[in-house]
Amino acid sequence: MNPPTSQPGFFRSARRFRWAFLCGLVLSIGLTAVSPASRTPFTASFEPARPCVSLTELTFADGTRVTGAEEEDGICRVRLTVPESITVAVSLPVYDWNGRFQGVGGGGYVGALTPPDSAAEAGYAAASTDTGHTASALSGAWAWSPTGMRQNLVTDFARRSLHEMTVKGKAVTEAYYGQAPAYSYWNGCSTGGRQGLMEAQRHPEDYDGILSAAPAVNWDRFVPAALWPQIVMRESGRVISPCVFEALGRAVVAACDGNDGVRDGIVDPLACRFDPSRLIGMKTACGTVTAEDAAVVEKIWQGPRGQDGSFLWYGLTPGASFIGLAGSNSTGAATPFPIAADWFRYWLAKDPDFDWRTVGTADFADWFEQSRAEYHDILGTDDPDLGAFRDGGGKLILWHGWADELIFPQGTIDYFRRVAAESGGPQRTERFARLFMAPGVAHCNLGPGAAPVDPLAALVAWVEKGEAPETLLGRNGDLTRPLCRWPAVPRYTGHGNTDDAANFRCAATYGHREE
Secondary structure: OOOOOOOOOOOOOOOOOOOOOOOOOOOEOOOOOOOHHHOOOOOOOOOOOOOHHHHHHOEOOOOOEEEEEEEEOOEEEEEEEEOOOEEEEEEEEOOOOOOEEEEEOOOOOOOOOOOOHHHHHOOOEEEEEOOOOOOOOOOOHHHOOOOOOOHHHHHHHHHHHHHHHHHHHHHHHHHHHOOOOOEEEEEEEOHHHHHHHHHHHHOOOOOOEEEEEOOOOOHHHHHHHOOHHHHHHHHHOOOOOHHHHHHHHHHHHHHHOOOOOOOOOOOOHHHOOOOHHHHOOOEEOOEEOOHHHHHHHHHHHHOOEOOOOOEOOOOOOOOOOOOOOOOEOOOOOEOOOHHHHHHHHHHHOOOOOOOHHHOOOOOHHHHHHHHHHHHHHHHOOOOOOOHHHHHOOOEEEEEEEOOOOOOOHHHHHHHHHHHHHHHOOHHHHOOOEEEEEEOOOOOOOOOOOOEEOOHHHHHHHHHHHOOOOOEEEEEEOOEEEEEEEOOOEEEEOOOOOOOOHHHEEEEOOOOOOOO
8 A cells, every 4th residue: 555645735835825536337326424333344446346437427416517537647537516616626546546535625715626646646535626616726706796795605615515525526436446435534734624624513424534734724713813914014114024024033043942952943932932122123134123123023923902902813923934924025015915815805895996904903803803703604614512523433633833824823722722622621532633733834834843744644543543643753854853742842852863753752831831
């Protein structure tokens, strides 16, 4: 069996994102969920039961159409259209199918269909979806129309497309191999992480295991919060250049690196107590740090607040790049995170001519509460009741990078805490769900820290062998680290190579400030 691989999320870096389915048989297919406890052992099919091209003959009771099926480079690629406009891609390995199904998540607002070939290359029958619309993953304009929001498209994006993709993808898999998948897994980062949690909450029977990385949970809160850095810069009267932000970031690393016991360029934000005012007067290649700059950094780290100082949502963590949410172009003009800007323009103001610059700290709480009121129930994806998923034998691995520059990691911790409270406490929760935090790791996998090497393999071992992961192995080049079950953190033992995970242990977070 080929080793399973983790699917990447949409966003790769703060700079790059910016420009940035027996022969002749016609089937009417339905799917019945089978609990893991009652499932019989499977025999992996090394040869399909029918030719790939014959899958075009499949029919579905709901009007879903197979629009293409062709074999190339050892993969049978199938394309389906689910009414009204959800497109699904299914990639099936012609040789060495491992008997498993994998749902592959998308990123941003999705809107594009990428066949899940890398999952098929790892032995999985896999499916992905455009979630029902065609657009850039950074654009939210598709949800708006002059006569009102396209609620059917919003519902498809939020949840319906995911379940349809899963049901249809499994049906195509069974038709091709002559047997149903023995186990099913979700694998996604960012929006893909949110999609996995939506499946656990709304359709807990769909997957045996869910890998949710840097999940875009709390969408109704973190997306408007992503505009906060630009708002505070505008009100300060100065757009901070990327050059100055990079210098500020280096200063933070220099000051806080070592608080975790080793100097490696990785900041533990829980142990980093850094006052930006210390940097006033610091010379950089593109100017001197001002008091206004320091105040902006403090407000960005603090996160959005109401006029009375009340908490609204989290901010960036020390050590995370400022550029993704507080970017500017070569002329010094502010360039807000496109997903956040479109959220305000099309989803909140519902006006394609709306100018985000009219939003200030004084009325930000009003916009924030509107976002929660209109979209929490459909897009929030933060229901902590995972009882049905747990009782069906499901397992969940969450992980998030502490240096995520696009989705605030504290939101994932907040959700996991709420799941634990709903599930009877941390010990009971960790029987089916575990959270791992990755110091120094940016959105999905970049940054100086060590990102999980193969968390999907850990999930498979937990589901199929009962081997609950105590740690995840993280790697970044030659650097390896144990990624600890939250709230523990990796600490150097004081002996051996500091690039070797074997010389670290997971320790309690005593003495850290609350995240």
